[in-house]
Amino acid sequence: MVRTIRLAALALGVAVFAPAAHGQGATVAFGGIKSDTSQPVEVTADQLAVNQTDGTATFTGNVVVIQGDLRLGATTVRVEYAKDDRTKVERIVASGGVTLASAAEAAEAKDxxxxxxxxxxxxxxxxxxxxxxxxxxxxxxxVDLKTGTGQMDGRVRTVISPKGSQ
Structure with a gap:
């Protein structure tokens, strides 16, 4: 059975006492991981390889992607451009110790x-x-960066402390 736990109180800065959440999914509010997706995307890295044939650019080594207040770091990042407009970024595929961070929140993953x-x-x-x-x-x-909402799946676990406790 899938248990869904709403953690909107965390995004509002209100800690709620709850036992560790064990389930297959958790809906999460992301007040801090919200971004204006129309802003330019800046990428820095140690190396860059461009493939004109398939419209990709692969950045390797200490890659940092910045869009507004949002930062993404990884070992390798492949930027995929639109086939009809090679100046328009369609997808960014990151791998190798990925970190997605804003001023208030951070997420880490493999890819x-x-x-x-x-x-x-x-x-x-x-x-x-x-x-x-x-x-x-x-x-x-x-994560939906436009709305600041998200879904965590795959044997979700969290520990939430009551407000004021350590």
């Missing part, structure tokens, strides 16, 4: 795919989300 047009980020592989002093772990995290 991530960011579809720029719809503002969707899907992180997979040993995902760990840290927000408002709490953590949520699972195998897949899907």
């Amino acid at each position: 991530a795919v960011y579809t720029v047009a719809n503002g969707q980020v899907v992180m997979t592989g040993d995902v760990l989300l840290t927000q408002n002093g709490g953590t949520i772990a699972g195998q897949k995290l899907s």
Whole structure:
């Protein structure tokens, strides 16, 4: 049975006492991981390889992708451009110790795919989300950057402390 746990209180900074959550999915509010997906995407890395044939650019080594207040770091990032407009980024595929961070929240995973047009980020592989002093772990995290909402799947686990306790 899939148990869904709503953690919107965390995004509002209100800690709620609950036992560790064991289930297949958890809906999560992402007040801090919300971004204006129309802003330019800046990428820095140690190396860049461009493939004109398939419309990709592969960045390797200490890769950092910045869009507004959102930062994504990884070992390798492949930027896929639109076939009809090679100046328009369609997807960003990151692998190797991926970190997605804003001022208030951070998520870590093995891999991530960011579809720029719809503002969707899907992180997979040993995902760990840290927000408002709490953590949520699972195998897949899907985030809608436009709305600031998300879904954690794959044997979700979290520990939430009551407000004021340590």
